[in-house]
Amino acid sequence: MTLTGIAARNIGRNKLRTTITVIVVAVSTLFFIMLRTVVWSWTSASEFAKKDRIATRHKVSFVMQLPKRYAEEIAQMPGVTAVSYANWFGGKDPRDENDFFATIATDPASLLKVYPEIKTPEAQKEAWLSDRRGALIGDALAKKKGWKVGDKITLAGSIYPGNWDFNVSGIYTTTTTNVDRSTVWFHWDYLNESLPERRKDMVGWIVSNISDPGASGRISKEVDAKFEERDLQTITMSEAALNQSFLGMFSAILKAIDLVSVVMIAIMGLIVGNTIAMGVRERTNEYGVLRAIGFLPKHVAQFVLGEALVIGIVGGLLGLALGYPFVNFGVGRFLEENMGQMFPQFRVQPQIAALAFGLALLLAVVSAILPARRAAKLQVVESLRRVG
């Protein structure tokens, strides 16, 4: 029997209140882990980018297009080993227009060279390359939609209006998490031949492989210099830099998520503090007895802080136990499959779990300092008069 052991038993006296408090700590820990994982995953996305890939787009905006011939010219430049190009199609499933997934028109053969991490069985690859209406679909999206090889699907175009029919030529998986598994890739030619003359032969962006990852800065500058005197100028950057520039647009959101995670933990602390304070009020008489039989104010404080510590430990561990499967196999799996470029790896990091658990303990104890001080300062005679 120890003082902390008795404190642990004390918290079981009001089971409902303790259970609710432990749940609050657990849920706060879980959400802290999740929000911090969002920030970590997002900010570390650039680390997962391929170092030997650079992307070229219109200098002004993502939404403005470049002539396809730029891709052919870049392919001729020294240090560039492969080039592909793509257009954002903006297609939707007419059965469920709110269900977002990427639909991109590309040159299939060059795409598979530039993105070697996209894997599909050889027969499916050949089928896709030879069918102008063929589509290569990420396995996560195919599973979600129930699409199989050989199916005929129709997508409604938003940027390019009308219903567009495709044959599902293949299902792809990826060897890395930086390419999402929920994209519909299809032939750029199929899109291009359907467009009016004034919109033909334009691409949204160009992606190039380079032989020396260390030269990405130099080659990017050379690409942009090449088109500097043309009507349409370019901006070229490494895939990592592209991800980071994209991230910059969301920096306010990341800060907000950071703030929310801290506020959540702080609220948890207040709730724990309130629970402990209620317990202290109810047990004033018992603390008086302890003091009467010789326990010191520090022992009483130890009782109170011990209760908070136990709540923090139990709630924190429960939060971790729930957080790992929830993040790694629930939200994480969904985000990796559907938003792989933004969240290439959405897994609980040990340092985030340790921080969450540490904060749960720390804030539980900190929130109990005030009630503990009050309990320790109680006058013995006054405490004994109170009936619990």
Place this chain on the structure above:
Amino acid sequence: MSESNTGNGKSDIITLKGVGKSFWRGKERLDVLKDLDLTMKEGSFEALMGPSGSGKSTLLNLIAGLDVPTSGSINVAGSELGNMSEGDRAGFRAANIGFVFQTYNLMPVLTAVENVELPLLLVKNMSAGERRQRAEKALKLVGLEGRMGHYPRQLSGGQEQRVTIARAIVTDPKIIVADEPTGDLDRESANDILNLLGRLNTELGKTIVMVTHDPAAAERARVTHRLDKGALAL
């Protein structure tokens, strides 16, 4: 008024000289005890009686070292309590005083034996096994060897008070202070408790100071002090 013998020639264990105790209620000063002189012999069994507000519980608190006097001096078991720090008085209480309360004040999350063991947590260098052994011995002494694993809610009022007495004697203190120990008990249970206190006094030589309203309880004491308006009634 003091009655009967006061300790068969033994030395004084409690000495109060000119003790006063005042409280402030806002700007109003309340003199609860006034210039009180009192001695109690080692091994005596003494009762404090008096009407509500007469100062008997305040006097008991001063003797037990729970509070300090506003004036005068209190010497208990060789310690001058008025000069002691809060921490020193806590140590004094742990070593010298056993408490028996009217409302038992047992910890509901602890079993009978664990409640009795509680004061022993303060004893340095005592193993868990020794603590348990001493707690069990104290419970046997009060006749509760069959209730050691019971929680307070599983015990009757009289049994709870016996556990309190076991807790009071487990550290082998010289003095037991009892504040209305039979106040919440029926007559039969009250008699049992008073018999037990009597045995602790006669067989173990404990000095017992008991506050009571009950004349029947007071009769068990060898000395009865009557207080009225903060002074001993003559």
